[in-house]
Amino acid sequence: MASLGRASHKSERSPSSSLSSSLNSSSSITSSRNNGGSVGVHRSNGRRPVTPTSKTRSLAHDHDPESERVRVAVRLRPRNSEDLSDADYTDCVELQPELKRLKLKKNNWSSEAYRFDEVFTESASQKRVYEVVAKPVVESVLDGYNGTVMAYGQTGTGKTYTLGRLGKDDVSERGMMVRALEDILVSTSASDSVEISYVQLYMESIQDLLAPEKINIPIVEDAKTGEVSVPGAAIVKIRNLDQFLHFLQLGEVNRHAANTKMNTESSRSHAILMVYIRRSVREKEEKDIYLKENNPADINGHHLPTIRKSKLLLVDLAGSERIDKSGSEGHLLEEAKFINLSLTSLGKCINALAENSPHIPTRDSKLTRLLRDSFGGSARTSLIITIGPSYRHHQETATTVMFGQRAMKVVNTVKVKEEFDYESLCRKLEARVDHLTSEIDRQQKWRDIDRNKMEKKLEEFHNSSVEAEKRSFARSELLMKENTELTSKMKDLLQELDSQKHQNELLLNQIARLETSLKNSKFLEEENARLELDLNDVMKDLNRQKEENNIMHNEVVHLKTNLKHIKQQQLENSTYQKVLADTTQMYEEKIADLMKQIEDETMRSNYAEEENERMKKQITDIQMAMQQNQVENSRYQKELAGTSKMYDERMEALNQHLEDEHAHAVRIEEELRSTKRLLREYQDSAQVNHDEAYNIIHFL
Numbered sequence: 001m002a003s004l005g006r007a008s009h010k011s012e013r014s015p016s017s018s019l020s021s022s023l024n025s026s027s028s029i030t031s032s033r034n035n036g037g038s039v040g041v042h043r044s045n046g047r048r049p050v051t052p053t054s055k056t057r058s059l060a061h062d063h064d065p066e067s068e069r070v071r072v073a074v075r076l077r078p079r080n081s082e083d084l085s086d087a088d089y090t091d092c093v094e095l096q097p098e099l100k101r102l103k104l105k106k107n108n109w110s111s112e113a114y115r116f117d118e119v120f121t122e123s124a125s126q127k128r129v130y131e132v133v134a135k136p137v138v139e140s141v142l143d144g145y146n147g148t149v150m151a152y153g154q155t156g157t158g159k160t161y162t163l164g165r166l167g168k169d170d171v172s173e174r175g176m177m178v179r180a181l182e183d184i185l186v187s188t189s190a191s192d193s194v195e196i197s198y199v200q201l202y203m204e205s206i207q208d209l210l211a212p213e214k215i216n217i218p219i220v221e222d223a224k225t226g227e228v229s230v231p232g233a234a235i236v237k238i239r240n241l242d243q244f245l246h247f248l249q250l251g252e253v254n255r256h257a258a259n260t261k262m263n264t265e266s267s268r269s270h271a272i273l274m275v276y277i278r279r280s281v282r283e284k285e286e287k288d289i290y291l292k293e294n295n296p297a298d299i300n301g302h303h304l305p306t307i308r309k310s311k312l313l314l315v316d317l318a319g320s321e322r323i324d325k326s327g328s329e330g331h332l333l334e335e336a337k338f339i340n341l342s343l344t345s346l347g348k349c350i351n352a353l354a355e356n357s358p359h360i361p362t363r364d365s366k367l368t369r370l371l372r373d374s375f376g377g378s379a380r381t382s383l384i385i386t387i388g389p390s391y392r393h394h395q396e397t398a399t400t401v402m403f404g405q406r407a408m409k410v411v412n413t414v415k416v417k418e419e420f421d422y423e424s425l426c427r428k429l430e431a432r433v434d435h436l437t438s439e440i441d442r443q444q445k446w447r448d449i450d451r452n453k454m455e456k457k458l459e460e461f462h463n464s465s466v467e468a469e470k471r472s473f474a475r476s477e478l479l480m481k482e483n484t485e486l487t488s489k490m491k492d493l494l495q496e497l498d499s500q501k502h503q504n505e506l507l508l509n510q511i512a513r514l515e516t517s518l519k520n521s522k523f524l525e526e527e528n529a530r531l532e533l534d535l536n537d538v539m540k541d542l543n544r545q546k547e548e549n550n551i552m553h554n555e556v557v558h559l560k561t562n563l564k565h566i567k568q569q570q571l572e573n574s575t576y577q578k579v580l581a582d583t584t585q586m587y588e589e590k591i592a593d594l595m596k597q598i599e600d601e602t603m604r605s606n607y608a609e610e611e612n613e614r615m616k617k618q619i620t621d622i623q624m625a626m627q628q629n630q631v632e633n634s635r636y637q638k639e640l641a642g643t644s645k646m647y648d649e650r651m652e653a654l655n656q657h658l659e660d661e662h663a664h665a666v667r668i669e670e671e672l673r674s675t676k677r678l679l680r681e682y683q684d685s686a687q688v689n690h691d692e693a694y695n696i697i698h699f700l
């Protein structure tokens with residue numbers, strides 16, 4: 001305590017000055033109550049009160065001595081059966097709750113007034129006592145401060161009633177322990193941690209009320225932080241009120257108690273309920289703290305989660321007792337001695353703190369060691385002192401009141417204890433590592449899946465490309481084959497074309513020839529017709545000539561007859577007869593020649609007839625060929641259409657040729673005319689011959 005706590009500058013004040021200061025705060029308490037119904041510590045300098053409703057309050061350490069002073073309330077127990085049965089009963093105190101004042105009677109005519117932070121009459125409810133005394137501390141603890149609520153008083157005055165009452169049958173009877181846990185459990189979330197240890201200090205031995213086998217549990221003090229702990233005690237996580245009630249009842253069962261003259265159930269030990277609260281600092285508050293303290297917790301870019309660890313001590317002290325009154329003997333006496341000894345040590349420390357003494361005898365007892373942080377330390381502390389009403393216990397009441405008065409002078413240095421939650425960070429980082437590992441695994445899995453897919457696709461692509469290559473090779477082979485075939489076909493076609501050309505040429509030639517022939521044939525036909533006509537004429541002439549020849553023959557026969565007759569006459573005329581014979585012979589020779597000419601002419605006429613027939617036949621053949629050619633011509637007409645121009649050109653050549661042919665025909669015609677002329681000459685000659693023959697005959 002000496003190292004952590006010092007009495008405030010108000011420690012030198014007289015009780016009245018303390019009262020004055022309390023008066024200031026009392027008005028603030030009233031104000032707070034009006035605002036929110038809860039009693040908070042309102043600073044006279046106008047700062048906001050430390051209440052659960054003050055959500056926006058600063059988390060800065062508050063060093064207002066008044067606000068950090070140990071709060072002390074006094075509670076008067078109702079008269080008990082002893083008091084009621086006391087015929088000489090007299091009140092030793094007069095309470096003025098509205099003034100938060102207690103008047104302690106010195107004697108029948110005088111009294112001394114003491115100011116407290118709150119004064120509870122015997123009718124004060126458990127609820128109100130809790131809300132005024134303990135609740136602000138509980139809220140402070142929920143905000144991250146350490147806190148202590150302690151009951152101090154003479155045995156049998158209601159310390160256990162005020163703090164440890166379970167209120168199983170009547171909820172309104174619940175004491176501060178149950179109500180505090182109720183509030184804590186309501187105010188904390190699942191992410192927060194609420195744990196308890198419940199120990200008793202019995203005859204300077206710390207024993208675990210939740211695990212009674214644990215005795216002589218050592219007190220551990222952290223040299224650096226001054227933190228006091230009993231790590232040997234069982235720590236139980238509290239999740240609900242029923243669970244807590246169970247443990248509280250268990251502790252009650254395990255607590256040393258005895259039936260004394262003063263109290264049928266007198267606690268023989270100091271019970272200390274330690275509530276450990278571990279809360280994560282909200283993000284915004286965390287940020288505010290970082291900004292305010294300019295100390296951003298950053299490890300490799302990660303903000304460290306900050307937690308607030310706070311501890312609430314609910315201390316139900318064993319009651320001080322006067323051995324003569326309690327009647328303790330033997331073991332009870334020993335217990336009482338230890339109780340009184342430890343309470344005395346506490347009183348000494350409080351005195352020393354109140355008097356700002358350089359030495360605080362913290363180490364005189366385990367109780368003061370355990371409460372080192374509660375008085376003069378960093379905790380917010382509320383003390384409720386319990387007193388009995390009977391004047392019979394005036395001295396004990398006066399001692400208690402004075403203890404309370406001194407305690408009011410003790411100023412603590414409250415501070416929030418925040419630390420980086422390495423455990424949580426570790427868990428978070430582990431979770432992050434797990435998450436990242438699983439993410440990596442997942443991604444690896446996806447990569448594997450993707451790779452497999454890619455490999456499969458690649459294989460498929462490879463296969464398809466091989467297939468495509470095969471197909472393209474087959475196709476190219478096919479194309480090459482087709483190409484070869486087409487080339488061959490093209491060659492054939494070219495050849496065919498050539499042959500077609502050739503044929504065309506042949507046909508053209510043939511057509512030309514046919515056309516020529518046609519022309520010729522026409523011409524010949526015409527010529528033939530003409531010749532036929534001429535021949536007819538010739539034939540007529542010949543027939544006529546034949547008739548004439550016949551006539552001439554007949555004439556010749558007649559002449560021969562006449563000649564015979566003449567010969568006979570010649571015989572009669574010998575000279576004349578000789579000349580006549582010669583002439584006759586000459587004529588006979590001429591007639592023979594003429595006959596021969598006639599026969600030749602006849603033969604020639606027959607030949608001409610045959611020739612005519614042959615030509616007719618030839619014309620018929622030509623006409624048939626022409627008909628065939630016309631069929632073929634119609635067949636080739638389409639093909640010839642494209643080459644008509646060429647044919648036209650050729651036709652010109654043919655025309656030329658035809659002209660030549662025409663010229664030739666003209667020549668033939670001339671020849672024919674010449675033949676006709678010859679024939680006519682022959683006819684003329686024949687006529688001459690005939691005339692000569694006629695003259696001769698006539699002459700003859």
Ligand SMILES: Nc1ncnc2c1ncn2[C@@H]1O[C@H](COP(=O)(O)OP(=O)(O)OP(=O)(O)O)[C@@H](O)[C@H]1O
Pocket residue numbers: 076077078080122153154155156157158159160161162263265266267268317318319320386
């Ligand atoms: N405010 C009260 N109203 C009604 N009954 C009370 C009140 N305070 C105490 N009592 C009763 O007085 C008796 C003694 O109280 P309690 O055991 O709490 O005293 P104590 O201070 O704890 O005593 P000790 O120090 O011996 O343990 C109990 O029967 C309790 O019910």
